[in-house]
Amino acid sequence: MPHLAVNDLRAKYGALEVLKGVSFSMEKGQVVALVGPSGSGKSTVLRTLVGLTPVSGGSVTIHGDEIRYSNAASVRRARDQMAIVFQQYNLFQNMRIIDNVTVAPTKIKKRPKAEARADAERLLAMVGLADKLNAFPDQLSGGQQQRVAIARALALHPEILLLDEVTSALDPELVNEVLDTIRRLATEGMTMILVSHEMAFVREVADKVIFMDSGAVVEEGLPEQLFDAPKTDRAREFFGKILRH
Amino acid sequence: MERILEQIPRFFTADNMALLLQSAGLTLAMTLTGCLIGFGLAFILVFLRQTPGLWALPLRVVCITYVEVFRRIPFIVVIYLVLFFIQTVASDASLFTIAVISICIYAIAYTADIIRGGLESVPVTQTEAARAMNFGRLRTLVTVTLPQAWPVILPPAIAFAVSFIKDTALVSQIGVFELTFRGKELNNQGYSGILVFGTIAMCYFLMSFPLSMLGQYLEKRLATPRGERSARKIRRA
Numbered sequence: 001m002p003h004l005a006v007n008d009l010r011a012k013y014g015a016l017e018v019l020k021g022v023s024f025s026m027e028k029g030q031v032v033a034l035v036g037p038s039g040s041g042k043s044t045v046l047r048t049l050v051g052l053t054p055v056s057g058g059s060v061t062i063h064g065d066e067i068r069y070s071n072a073a074s075v076r077r078a079r080d081q082m083a084i085v086f087q088q089y090n091l092f093q094n095m096r097i098i099d100n101v102t103v104a105p106t107k108i109k110k111r112p113k114a115e116a117r118a119d120a121e122r123l124l125a126m127v128g129l130a131d132k133l134n135a136f137p138d139q140l141s142g143g144q145q146q147r148v149a150i151a152r153a154l155a156l157h158p159e160i161l162l163l164d165e166v167t168s169a170l171d172p173e174l175v176n177e178v179l180d181t182i183r184r185l186a187t188e189g190m191t192m193i194l195v196s197h198e199m200a201f202v203r204e205v206a207d208k209v210i211f212m213d214s215g216a217v218v219e220e221g222l223p224e225q226l227f228d229a230p231k232t233d234r235a236r237e238f239f240g241k242i243l244r245h
Numbered sequence: 246m247e248r249i250l251e252q253i254p255r256f257f258t259a260d261n262m263a264l265l266l267q268s269a270g271l272t273l274a275m276t277l278t279g280c281l282i283g284f285g286l287a288f289i290l291v292f293l294r295q296t297p298g299l300w301a302l303p304l305r306v307v308c309i310t311y312v313e314v315f316r317r318i319p320f321i322v323v324i325y326l327v328l329f330f331i332q333t334v335a336s337d338a339s340l341f342t343i344a345v346i347s348i349c350i351y352a353i354a355y356t357a358d359i360i361r362g363g364l365e366s367v368p369v370t371q372t373e374a375a376r377a378m379n380f381g382r383l384r385t386l387v388t389v390t391l392p393q394a395w396p397v398i399l400p401p402a403i404a405f406a407v408s409f410i411k412d413t414a415l416v417s418q419i420g421v422f423e424l425t426f427r428g429k430e431l432n433n434q435g436y437s438g439i440l441v442f443g444t445i446a447m448c449y450f451l452m453s454f455p456l457s458m459l460g461q462y463l464e465k466r467l468a469t470p471r472g473e474r475s476a477r478k479i480r481r482a
Contacts, residue, residue, distance in 0.1 A: 050377045079379045090374035094392035103388065104378040156378065 001064050003028040003191060004160060010057035011041075011048050018044050020215040021058065026208065028159075029189045033202040033223075036212035037238060042195040043087075045212075046162045049193075050084050051075040062159065083153035084162040087169050089145040091137040091152070097124065098133040101152045109156070116155070123151040127181050143174030150181055161185070163194040199242060203227055211235045249437045256436050256444075268427040269448045275341065275423065276413050279348025280356075280406040286349065287357040291364065292386065294357075308357075315354035321415045323347050328419050344416040344423075348409065356402050363398035364390050396467035403460035407453045424448055 002025035011019040019041050026032045034042040047053040048069075049060060055069040062081055068074040091100050101120035105111045111119075124130055127147035129140075137145055146166055153161055163182065167175045179201050185192065186205045196202050202209060203223040210220040211230070219226060219235045230236045293301075294308035315323065327347045331338045367390045375385040417426035428445040432438050 052373055052377060076379055079377060084377050086370065086374065088370055090370045092371065092374070092389050094389065104380070107384065107388070108379045 002026060003030070003063065004193075005061045006045070006049075006058070007060070008058035009045065009048060009055065009060065011044055011053050012056045013053075017056075018053075018215050019048065022212070022215070022217055023058075024208075024210050024217060024220060026191070026193070028191055030207045031186050031190075031192045031194065031205050032208045032210060033206035034193065034195045034210050034212060035197070035199070035202060036218075039214075040212040041215040042212055043164050044215075046084055046164050046193065046195060049162060050079055050082055052084075080156075081159040082162055083156045083158035083160075084164060085146070085149045085153050085166050087165040089137070089142070089149040089169075091145055091148055093137050096134050096136060097129065097140070097148050100137070100148060101155045104152070105155050120151070120155055123154050124148070126184075127151050128177070141174060142170045143177045146170060146174075146178045147181055150178070150185075154185075159191060161190055161192045163192060163196070165195050165197065167196070167198060197242075199227065199239075211238065213238070249440050252437055252440055256431075256440055261431065264427055264431075265424070265444065265448060268422055268424045269452060271341075271421070272410065272413050272423040273452055275344050275348060275416065275421070276406065276410045279345045279413075280352045280409060282345075283349040283352025284356050284402060287353045287360055290353060290357045291360045292383070294361070295364075295382075312354050312357050315350060316358070320347070320351055320412055321418060323351055324416055324419055340416075340419060340421045343419065344413070344421045347416065348413065352405070352409070355405055359401045359405065360394075360398055363394035366397045367393045396464075399467060400460060400464040403456070403463065407456045407460060410453050410456070411449050 005025040007023050009019055009022040010017065022041070022045055024032070034045060036042055044053055048055050051069055060067045060069075060078070062078070065077075067078040069078075091097075092103070095103060098117070098120055101124060102113070102116045105116040105119065106113055121130065121133065124133060127150060129144060129147055129151070132140060132144065132148075137148070140148065146169075150163075150166070166182070167178050170178065175198070179198065182192070182194070183201075183205055194202070194206075206223050208220060209223050209226045211218050211226060211232075211234075213234055219230060219232045221231075226235060227239055230239055290308050290311065294305055296304055324344070324347045327350065328343050331343050331346070364386075371389055371393065372385055375389045380389070413423060414425040417423055417429065420426070424445055428441050431441045
């Protein structure tokens with residue numbers, strides 16, 4: 001049984017169908033990369049998984065357990081198992097770094113304060129920010145904020161980590177510090193779905209690449225397969241354009 | 246002019262001043278009580294107004310209607326409405342209570358829009374991050390949205406309360422012994438209108454001015470990004 005199975009997932013923004021039946025599955029410990037042109041629905045897939053964009057059809061199962069997005073309790077369970085990191089970090093601007101990381105574990109998951117704090121300190125040290133515990137988000141660089149956002153997501157101990165273009169908003173020299181963090185998580189066996197434009201990075205860490213266009217999966221396969229020998233014309237055209245240089 | 250000069254020693258007696266001070270206190274007490282309770286209730290109104298889902302549609306309609314209606318009625322009409330309504334259900338209600346309720350009703354309508362605007366100034370991505378971590382609506386409001394909305398909400402809310410200090414003069418119409426009512430009384434006792442109402446004008450100014458200063462101070466303080474503020478604190482330490 002796959003860890004996560006997405007079957008014919010559909011979503012609409014008003015009348016516009018942004019996901020037209022997306023299907024894929026992944027095993028525990030795998031890293032799956034969603035790639036494709038802007039507006040192809042990659043980010044929407046992640047948003048629907050955590051119930052931020054309403055689902056209009058299809059099914060999502062984790063460990064064979066179906067998530068019903070019309071049911072609040074079921075969505076809560078889904079959010080318990082998946083944590084998302086956003087392109088714009090979305091750290092809580094009114095909270096110190098340490099509080100950003102401990103607020104959900106203590107208030108939502110009801111873990112003891114001391115335990116959550118120790119865990120947060122460990123995670124922040126892992127992302128290289130042990131000295132910023134008491135800073136506010138607006139005192140950190142984009143790369144640092146994004147690493148905090150990753151620590152905040154990890155503090156929820158998710159089964160699956162969703163990374164939505166986490167380096168797209170960063171200055172080029174800050175991209176690597178974030179990629180290093182993700183690379184480390186991949187080697188530690190974290191199950192991840194990442195939406196990314198960093199093709200070299202995707203090739204390096206992904207176990208499976210899914211190429212999307214216009215709200216549907218066009219082709220999926222191993223990174224080498226997809227990048228070097230795409231079977232579909234659309235994929236060939238896309239990778240031809242972006243991998244040329 | 247001579248008459249005024251001649252009246253001054255008679256007017257500024259301890260008794261008269263005590264009367265004025267007492268009614269100024271009453272004015273301030275009515276305004277603050279009414280506005281504070283109104284402000285609190287306005288939060289509840291805004292929260293209810295933002296309840297999602299089809300089942301909550303009537304609730305949203307009621308909340309929006311309340312704000313739209315009461316913002317379009319003159320305050321004096323609200324006062325009379327409350328007066329006659331309360332007198333039919335509880336005839337022994339004090340005029341002070343009636344005045345405070347009127348202020349409250351009016352303050353809810355005005356501050357609800359201030360609060361809503363403040364909450365909407367917080368990027369929706371902040372709410373999304375909270376929702377994705379299973380925060381409920383109330384918890385998101387209290388721990389994420391509201392702390393960030395304060396700098397936007399507080400200055401106009403204080404400005405509203407300060408300007409309302411003078412608008413409470415209207416409750417003198419139903420016979421509450423607030424400042425303006427006392428003025429009319431003293432005027433009727435034969436004191437010069439210029440003298441009496443000049444003094445009263447001064448009283449209103451002395452009540453509102455420090456409060457507006459406080460409002461401006463808060464505005465400036467809140468406008469400083471939190472990061473800078475704590476950086477300054479750290480440097481000072």
